[in-house]
Amino acid sequence: MANGITDFQIPIGDWVADGVDWIQINLTGVLDGISEVLELVIDSFEGGLQAVPPVLLAALIVLIATWRVGWKFGLFSVAAMVLIFGMGIWPETISTLALVIASSLVALIIGIPIGIAMARHDPVEAVVRPVLDFMQTMPPFVYLIPAAIFFGLGKVPGSIATLIFAMPPAVRLTNLGIRQVSEEHVEAGKAFGCTSHQLLFKVQLPLAMPSIMAGINQTIMLALSMVVIASMIGAGGLGNTVLTGIQRLDVGLGFEGGLGVVLLAILLDRITQSFGAVGGAAAAPSFFGRMRQAFERWKDSQSSDV
Amino acid sequence: MQDKVVIKDLYKIFGPEPDEALALLEQGFSKDAIFERTRTTVGVQKADFSIREGEVFVVMGLSGSGKSTLVRMLNRLIEPTRGQVIVDGHDITQMSKKQLIEMRRSTMSMVFQSFALLPHKTVAENAAFGLNVSGASKNEQRDRAMRALETVGLAPNADSYPDELSGGMKQRVGLARALATEAPILLMDEAFSALDPLIRTEMQDELVRLQETEAHTIVFISHDLDEAIRIGDRIAIMEGGAIVQIGTPEEIVTKPANDYVRSFFYGVDVSKVFNAGDIASKSLLAVFERTGVNLRSALAQLRDHRGDVAVVIDRGGQFRGLVTVNSLAAAAASDNPQWEAAFLKDAEPVPAEMELSEVLTRVTASERPVPVLDADGRYRGVVDKTILLHTLDKTT
């Protein structure tokens, strides 16, 4: 009795382990299905990106950077491409990029609908919000353990840990964006006879777009940071370069991997941010809007000639 | 005029336990007392009135008096707690979701204080919003939106985006969006309140002009007396969720039901509040449309008629002149009878915007009624000494 307090235990660790066992035994089919789908997605992105000749892909990235952000950023992207080639980490960079894109895509496909459901139903928000808080305060390494247990080592568990870690901002900012749409806009939608489906697609989502795009941007950035960590369970890519550097105490190699991550982060960040500005209320007519206007004027001038 | 919207015993209680609040209301408790006891808010109580087809019905009241709640119950953006709203004989409180959506698409549209335009759509697309939602074809959307934009004078800006427009222009788009659906009923919640004073008067005039060509039934919320008098055919005054008085602007100003209503007009100089157009009457004199009647039959009609003076207008409603039995007889007796010869020389019309103080000098100087014209020359009515004294007298 004297040391009762030290005997007292709540075996949460045991329970979790039991739960994991149970899932492994009873849900093998589900786990395999998830694994196969993800593998397909990742492989097609990686295969696709690697099939493009590196110079062409680099040129494409520079082009997008220049078009979306501006010529100064275009110059920066040229320098970044030269550095990545020069350090000899192009294949790793592409591998990381593919994993980031695949994980983010799946995270968004799951996360945005959850965010929409949260915004439209308060009970859903009440349930999901604490789950998101939980997910975001958990140290990222923790996700690696169940991912590795259920899916082994490699890109699939890497991307699963990544998409779970990266999903919360997309969910949160979709929810927030829709809830922030002004009452009068929603009333206008309803007053003109929108069904709830039309209200969502014609009013709420377009007006929430800047916020949703900010969520997408954050999801991609988190995915990048997690993909690096996920190299610990064999996700490969730039994270692997860093990891090797650490294991061999090779400062130079570690730095090269790190620099690669930073360059990729800056490129992804600026380019995805530029998409967020398009739908913004503050934005003047969008690029497409201006193109369309120019086209209309051109059409008018044609028809008035006849 | 026919009743377009009939509101019967309509209540809105905000809060989880409306029954208790309804019971307390019946015992005569006030809105504040009910909030103290039940933590529920009385939004609207005991609303029982009708809105006539083609009229501009203005709802006035202090902030929180329930104006927005009242109009939002008309299209059920706010669900009534009790009572009925009957539009064209159909009780909208009993409608299914589908019927309600159909009703909103075809019968009632709305204009908002902060415009509520979609920033990612062009002006034309915004104007076509209601049509788009109800599944009209692309061409029809564009055509009807363009027609509505022409009505509000914004056709040249059809392909601009809302961000490129001034506040007044944005609200014209809001108005065009409501007109494009061709819904006969327009709900306007402080539609002009966010505009600066000059633009605001301009929009009010435009609304009045619009009413002359195609009369909508308009429910217009305002907290501005000038606005209410300018555009309202009738005004309802709300206090604490209840409607305390309904009447024409003249009735409200001259016979306020209680001190609350009177307080709206406290210190108001009536000769400044009303202008010639507000008090002009069309029923005072006979009106001849020049192209439809010849001189002799006009003379015969006027002799039978009790009056001695008549107004002559064009087919388009443009004022031409005043005639009397004598001037008509003289013109008809000439070899070549011409309307122009019968017009009185000293019958100068006044513009509808003229303030009463100025109208006063004109009316006292003339022995005949003074014709009042709109800005575009259309005949609005006449003002005579009786009307004028009547208005000025009751208000002090």
Ligand SMILES: Nc1ncnc2c1ncn2[C@@H]1O[C@H](COP(=O)(O)OP(=O)(O)OP(=O)(O)O)[C@@H](O)[C@H]1O
């Ligand atoms: N959703 C709501 N929940 C609870 N109370 C509400 C709600 N909407 C309005 N109220 C209350 O109902 C009353 C009437 O509000 P309403 O918005 O109709 O007033 P209003 O006359 O339009 O005022 P304003 O001139 O400020 O627009 C107010 O006391 C308000 O606080």
Ligand SMILES: [Mg+2]
């Ligand atoms: Mg209001």
